[in-house]
Amino acid sequence: MSDAAAPTPSEAAHRAQPAPAGGAHLPEISPAERDELRRQGILLTSLEELYNWGRSNSVWPLQFGLACCAIEMIAASMARFDISRFGSEVFRPSPRQADLLIVSGTVTKKMAPQVVRLWNQMPEPKYCIAMGACAISGGPFKQGYNVLKGIDRFIPVDIYIPGCPPRPEALLHGLIELQKKIRGQTLSGPATPRHLRADTACTYPVPEFGEHDLLPPNNPEVWQPPGLARTE
Amino acid sequence: MTSAMESPEQIRGRLLTRFPDAAVAVVANPGPAAQHSLLLDPTRAVEIAAFLRDDPALRLDFCSNVTGLDWPEREVIETIKKTVPLSPVTGAAAAGATAPGPSAEPATKIVEEKIKRLQPGCLEVVYHLYSMALKHGPVILRLRTGNRADQVSLPSLTPIWRSCEFQEREVFDLFGVVFRGHPDLRRILMWDEFRDHPMRKDYVEPDDYEWEPTPHEAVLAKARAHYPTPAPGAPAAPAP
Amino acid sequence: MTSVPPISRDSAPASWTPGGASAPDLPPAGPHLRQVHDSFHGDLLEVSMGPHHPSTHGVFRMVVTLDGETIVKLKPVFGYLHRNHEKLGENTTYLASMPYTDRLDYLNSMTNNWAYALAVEKLAGLTVPERAEYLRIILAELSRLLNHTCLAGFLLHDCGTSGTPLMYAFRERERILDLFESLSGSRMMCNFQRFGGCRTDASPEWLDAARRLVDGYGRFLDEFEALITGNEIVMARLQGSGILRPALAISAGVTGPMLRASGVDYDLRRVDGYGLYPRFDFRIPLGAHGDTYDRYMIRVLEMRESLKILRPALRDIPAGPVLDPKTKLRGFRPKPGEAYGRLEGPKGEIGFYLVSDGTPNPYRYRVRPPSFINLTILEDLCLGHTVADAVIILGSVDIVLGEVDR
Numbered sequence: 001m002s003d004a005a006a007p008t009p010s011e012a013a014h015r016a017q018p019a020p021a022g023g024a025h026l027p028e029i030s031p032a033e034r035d036e037l038r039r040q041g042i043l044l045t046s047l048e049e050l051y052n053w054g055r056s057n058s059v060w061p062l063q064f065g066l067a068c069c070a071i072e073m074i075a076a077s078m079a080r081f082d083i084s085r086f087g088s089e090v091f092r093p094s095p096r097q098a099d100l101l102i103v104s105g106t107v108t109k110k111m112a113p114q115v116v117r118l119w120n121q122m123p124e125p126k127y128c129i130a131m132g133a134c135a136i137s138g139g140p141f142k143q144g145y146n147v148l149k150g151i152d153r154f155i156p157v158d159i160y161i162p163g164c165p166p167r168p169e170a171l172l173h174g175l176i177e178l179q180k181k182i183r184g185q186t187l188s189g190p191a192t193p194r195h196l197r198a199d200t201a202c203t204y205p206v207p208e209f210g211e212h213d214l215l216p217p218n219n220p221e222v223w224q225p226p227g228l229a230r231t232e
Numbered sequence: 233m234t235s236a237m238e239s240p241e242q243i244r245g246r247l248l249t250r251f252p253d254a255a256v257a258v259v260a261n262p263g264p265a266a267q268h269s270l271l272l273d274p275t276r277a278v279e280i281a282a283f284l285r286d287d288p289a290l291r292l293d294f295c296s297n298v299t300g301l302d303w304p305e306r307e308v309i310e311t312i313k314k315t316v317p318l319s320p321v322t323g324a325a326a327a328g329a330t331a332p333g334p335s336a337e338p339a340t341k342i343v344e345e346k347i348k349r350l351q352p353g354c355l356e357v358v359y360h361l362y363s364m365a366l367k368h369g370p371v372i373l374r375l376r377t378g379n380r381a382d383q384v385s386l387p388s389l390t391p392i393w394r395s396c397e398f399q400e401r402e403v404f405d406l407f408g409v410v411f412r413g414h415p416d417l418r419r420i421l422m423w424d425e426f427r428d429h430p431m432r433k434d435y436v437e438p439d440d441y442e443w444e445p446t447p448h449e450a451v452l453a454k455a456r457a458h459y460p461t462p463a464p465g466a467p468a469a470p471a472p
Numbered sequence: 473m474t475s476v477p478p479i480s481r482d483s484a485p486a487s488w489t490p491g492g493a494s495a496p497d498l499p500p501a502g503p504h505l506r507q508v509h510d511s512f513h514g515d516l517l518e519v520s521m522g523p524h525h526p527s528t529h530g531v532f533r534m535v536v537t538l539d540g541e542t543i544v545k546l547k548p549v550f551g552y553l554h555r556n557h558e559k560l561g562e563n564t565t566y567l568a569s570m571p572y573t574d575r576l577d578y579l580n581s582m583t584n585n586w587a588y589a590l591a592v593e594k595l596a597g598l599t600v601p602e603r604a605e606y607l608r609i610i611l612a613e614l615s616r617l618l619n620h621t622c623l624a625g626f627l628l629h630d631c632g633t634s635g636t637p638l639m640y641a642f643r644e645r646e647r648i649l650d651l652f653e654s655l656s657g658s659r660m661m662c663n664f665q666r667f668g669g670c671r672t673d674a675s676p677e678w679l680d681a682a683r684r685l686v687d688g689y690g691r692f693l694d695e696f697e698a699l700i701t702g703n704e705i706v707m708a709r710l711q712g713s714g715i716l717r718p719a720l721a722i723s724a725g726v727t728g729p730m731l732r733a734s735g736v737d738y739d740l741r742r743v744d745g746y747g748l749y750p751r752f753d754f755r756i757p758l759g760a761h762g763d764t765y766d767r768y769m770i771r772v773l774e775m776r777e778s779l780k781i782l783r784p785a786l787r788d789i790p791a792g793p794v795l796d797p798k799t800k801l802r803g804f805r806p807k808p809g810e811a812y813g814r815l816e817g818p819k820g821e822i823g824f825y826l827v828s829d830g831t832p833n834p835y836r837y838r839v840r841p842p843s844f845i846n847l848t849i850l851e852d853l854c855l856g857h858t859v860a861d862a863v864i865i866l867g868s869v870d871i872v873l874g875e876v877d878r
Contacts, residue, residue, distance in 0.1 A: 065530070074642070078646075111552040143560060144560070146551075165660060262809045264594070393723055398847065
């Protein structure tokens with residue numbers, strides 16, 4: 001943390017300048033200057049960076065494995081690949097204590113309401129990783145009457161990890177990308193997370209079992225079919 | 233190694249001796265596997281199954297597999313040979329025809345006639361039985377329903393082999409065969425409010441399958457319905 | 473042999489109503505009467521364990537009715553991973569279904585592939601070269617080692633050890649997966665067997681690596697067992713719970729280590745003698761009590777017997793092709809007919825029933841899933857036990873939801 005006593009030259013220069021428009025952002029300090037300061041024992045940071053640093057380095061996933069990708073997820077948490085180096089020390093069994101929902105495996109229509117309910121029970125800030133081809137779009141089982149063609153039809157997904165199943169290293173790469181995404185979020189402005197925005201809902205409607213399909217078959221606020229006109 | 237066991241014909245013979253009024257037929261299995269099966273009539277199926285389980289020579293105590301099959305009704309074109317008499321040549325009305333000779337006796341010729349027959353459909357349940365006591369098998373039983381619409385009831389063999397319990401529930405769920413005498417007949421794989429029987433050949437899936445990057449055949453047809461091809465020259469518009 | 477009558481869903485006590493209200497009706501207390509009644513007689517509680525539960529092996533739900541802590545009724549509910557594998561099998565060709573068989577019992581894909589290849593070879597009357605048979609046996613026994621090791625780890629995790637035996641188990645699993653990956657290209661979804669042999673040949677270096685692994689596995693098993701088998705907590709929790717009588721096991725179609733733990737000598741490697749198993753000398757361990765501890769011990773003993781198969785197989789594997797070059801894989805159209813082929817997978821008897829009508833796609837493609845059928849008697853095993861024991865009994869049944877739900 002910064003020395004409380006004397007302001008550093010950079011800070012003094014910053015205070016002399018007018019505050020930049022657009023909210024609390026750090027002054028323009030180059031990474032080289034920042035490194036130099038850090039070597040002197042001074043850490044220049046903002047509340048936002050600190051908040052994001054804490055959040056991104058302790059993402060606790062929910063112990064939620066659906067199918068084959070779950071075995072690779074378990075392998076990623078075991079000694080060889082070791083997800084706890086990245087902060088995901090424990091997989092919480094209860095959604096109330098988890099930050100990250102790794103949807104690993106095929107989401108069937110029978111299971112979809114439970115997934116959405118679990119998502120609703122997780123407190124904000126929460127993130128979702130769709131691991132594996134089945135969670136992204138239905139995967140090899142896309143021609144399925146009971147297969148939901150991707151969990152992003154009902155809940156918002158932050159990171160998609162392709163593979164069938166993705167290697168544990170791919171899951172770790174996805175987790176690193178999620179950490180980068182979290183670090184890029186801001187406390188105000190357009191890149192704020194959901195729980196700091198007044199306009200987004202944090203609970204999502206749970207689908208019901210219909211006679212032939214789920215009702216509704218997807219959540220229109222979260223997902224629209226890709227709008228492409230075929231030219232042929 | 234599987235020890236020598238009676239052939240289906242021999243088993244059929246013994247079953248007919250024991251149950252004279254049961255209709256048991258051997259369904260030959262073409263192909264190299266040569267696993268022939270016994271077609272049972274549903275009215276005596278439970279008793280026959282109990283006999284197969286308890287008979288000292290067979291001791292078929294292990295029902296390994298219960299499968300449902302859907303045979304929709306189909307048009308069968310059969311070719312039959314018929315002998316038709318040739319009509320004798322009557323009246324040489326043609327110009328220039330000479331007077332007919334002595335009238336020939338009506339000749340016959342063989343014609344092939346194709347008749348179309350509607351073979352009724354049915355649902356079939358196939359049981360694979362093995363013996364853990366005598367280490368032989370399989371003996372394959374088949375039960376067929378009356379049709380695919382309203383006569384879809386078959387006797388349940390769960391009282392004989394407990395392993396049929398979940399598998400018959402699955403056949404009920406996916407094919408719609410109602411098993412009389414099953415202790416707990418309800419859907420097992422699909423949710424309870426589901427209406428259709430998905431493994432039937434005429435099941436239509438719900439249309440929730442959108443754009444495919446490299447579609448082909450049926451998938452392309454479905455994708456075309458979602459994304460109409462724009463008229464040539466018109467600007468591309470996003471689909472709703 | 474008498475069959476045990478199944479428990480019907482109407483066997484709950486008559487006093488229990490689904491809404492939970494079971495206090496007797498009393499006349500309304502008037503203003504001058506003060507009635508005190510004691511309705512503390514213990515209601516039954518229906519708890520849905522799953523489909524999301526840390527101790528279920530996948531998305532499996534048990535609706536248990538509890539009297540205090542004791543289970544009086546248990547109904548398994550599945551279908552949460554029903555991916556209509558059988559319908560896909562009807563819409564794809566025979567060869568294209570092979571990758572889908574990987575995803576049935578997704579822990580050990582090699583035996584699923586072999587079971588399917590066996591069924592198709594029966595259907596079409598194909599023969600398999602000798603080297604391919606040896607290679608198949610090696611891969612199947614490696615799968616069995618993998619599966620039983622993971623089962624021991626998961627079972628102990630269910631007991632509450634919070635992951636330590638699982639870490640040991642997965643360490644060995646990673647070694648076997650390295651072998652699978654170098655041979656077939658994928659850690660888990662190997663897609664390796666073909667109709668009439670295997671997809672590629674194993675190099676001499678691969679065989680050497682496999683020999684080194686097999687030689688070192690006995691020591692790992694000793695280390696693992698020293699931690700677990702004689703552990704008094706494990707013995708106290710696992711012994712005596714979930715006793716499965718042999719008559720019920722046979723009637724319920726239970727196969728695999730669960731059946732042999734109840735004392736029934738039925739192992740398809742001996743009974744059917746498929747592949748070249750009759751050449752190998754191995755014993756079939758049988759249990760005496762049929763409880764959870766026996767089911768665990770049978771799997772440990774089977775691992776040691778698998779090592780006895782692997783060593784001579786790796787030593788004697790002959791040279792030759794692994795797939796007849798004239799085998800027609802694309803455009804494969806078997807003659808009309810049907811066949812049921814089965815083999816002893818690590819979880820039980822996995823079988824495929826195929827009906828062919830002469831077209832490139834099967835008319836009916838049916839998977840006989842061992843885990844699904846082994847669950848038939850889950851209720852019988854868990855009645856009278858506590859919830860914690862039910863979790864362990866389920867762990868010892870060794871289910872994989874990809875296979876249960878297909």
